[in-house]
Amino acid sequence: MKNRALRRVALVAAVASTSALVLAGCSGGGAASGGDGQVTLTVATFNDFGYTDALLKEYTDAHPNVKIVHNKAATSNDARANYFQKLGKTGLADIEAIEVDWLPEVMEYADLLAPVPDDLKSRWLDYKVKAATSTDGKLIGYGTDIGPEGVCYRSDLFAAAGLPTDREEVAKMLQGDWSTYFAAGDKYVAATGKAFFDSAGGTYQGAINQVEDAYENPANGEITATTNPEVKKIYDEVLKASATQSAHLGQWSDDWMAGLSNGAFATMLCPGWMLGVIEGNAPEVKGWDIANVFPGGGGNWGGSYLTVPANGKNVAAAQELADWLTSPDTQIKAFENAGTFPSQTEALKNETLLSNKNAYFNDAPVGQILTDRAEAVKVSPYKGKFYFQINDAMQKALTRVEDGTQDAATSWQQWVTEVDALK
């Protein structure tokens, strides 16, 4: 008798636990907005956008009915995976941050995002707005920061090679197109026998970002990369220079990080956020400096936007908050918190920004330098839905030549085959 009772209990428990597990799989947490006009807004960012609790409190103080929950993902890749798994369904925050790297993929789904009001469009730099505008003219991202590029150099290594060390003079020496940059490299290599820049890949990236429609035709999305003479020209030029001038250290590799401190290369193309990367990997090196110049004009590398998913619960309130977060004043505060360089034209005139100096880079006036570099950017390269696959394959093609696996012609051919397979 007792046995049977026990058995029955076990049976009920088994069934109950199974169904509990099943149910748990289906239920999802949802943020609710209260009845009395109370709104809870969720903001999802990654890395560090500079949105501190103190900064967000300024908004909630002015809007007592709003509560803000700020979720930070560790890396942009985590955020990307989360974004695409939930976009168009449920579970995204009211405001989701996205990075320029995966902006072209987001643009495919522009209809699932709430557009930025037209009267705000003049707030940002032209190329910032253009990159996030869909084919039917809707702006879907509130621009936060940008990555205007200068040239970082090791003044101690320049001195040893008999090159100018003062950042004004270095800027004068490098002023011009890419051939000027590579000519300086030849001089450096001849004097020291050491590498001038870090990698063909990084250098190529700087040059290709100055080409308007490098890989795809913006009118019909057709892939033109393999037949575009400009792409081939940059490819040849960079590889010709890299044979003697490159340290052959792929960016972000362990060897490259070591190269930042051991003097393996003397210069590097340098967006604003790279300054922190250099300082973090080579804290004991004294020679790093930054020159107010970029080969071939201006260049931008990286930056982010805030987006508002159209199917969120509080779209209007979220748009209001995104508007405030990307306003010039707030962005300057974010810059002070985390060094995110503002993309708003108004903010570029701000005194706090312009007077910003960096002690590690020999007290360089980085605020002024990067502002000048941001204004020098004239081209907004078109990046379609295949941009990153094509560019990734190109980076690998350059690496194959750099590490000696293939010669330039064979590697180009393999790249062409790979790009043709994308369609």
Next chain:
Amino acid sequence: MTSTLERPTRSASAPAGARQPRRIGFGQRRSAWDLKFSPYLYISPFFILFAITGLFPIAYTAVISFMDWDLVRNSGHFIGFDQYTWVLSQPKFWVALRNTFSIFLLSSVPQLILAIFIAAMLDQNIRAKTFWRMSVLIPYVMAPVAVALIFSNMFGDQYGVVNTTLQNLGLPAVPWHSDALASHVAIATMVNFRWTGYNTLILLAAMQAIPREFYEAATVDGAGKARQFFSITLPSLKPTLIFVIITSTIGGLQIFDEPRMYDQYGTGGADNQWLTVTLWLYNIGWGEWNFGRAAALAWILFIIILAIGAINMFVTRSLVRDEGGRDQRSRRERRAQARAAKQRLEADADRRSTPRKEARR
């Protein structure tokens, strides 16, 4: 021989007119059900869970693999076998397959040899046994990603510990990230580091189950340590070895963490030097968001693993049969005997049913 197989004829002993109960009580019926269905009910939670988390995704993947799937819009249209054709026509696929098998062989073979050797050493009379046994398991406890991070740093092309040491010894540096075989060796090293100790412990347990009398008898017969190892230890390890080989095959074909963490991009190298099948699957799925292709590749991998599993099973069966030695008869003899027994049973049943029919009438 034949007489032992004869069934005792029970029909004769049952009294012909015994009273059958008319109605079976509900309680009795319930306990009959209890006996019949309870076991299935008790194991059902696993199978229900498996159906939800295992079977459904597998089937759903199959459906998606026939479609051009848009993850975000959660929709797609049917395109037949196009995704499969695409995957199989890519040179990348064959490179990935080559890499997977190369890394698998480079990791499994040395690993097993090493594990057997270490286990044999640990099986000897050494001091502080538990200490040594626990020590070999420590790498297994480490997170694979942590292992991969440490080793990737050591295998740096220019400033890595391994190459610096080689150069200090006057040897040429190895291009760990551009030569395919070198990268496979480096990745296999990580795998070996992690799994050797685990296999050692399993093999050690099997070794300790070998009766010590065998060794005593061999010693009396004058066999040396090496001879004892090859003639007693190894043959007795066969079933355990088969288990270890199967688990490492499955693991080897699904290798992902180590190649993914091997460089800063995690996409398998500039010339796909260390691109494995699972790594490519991940890149297609979560890099390009092309889930149709990723699903097709997943199914191809599934079929490959099934095929290799089947080969494994055949090999295992023949090995175990040779080794077990429980049934010395040949297959033909066994079949003949089974047939004879069946015929006898049928004849028996016929004999029994005829008188019963008459009795009812």
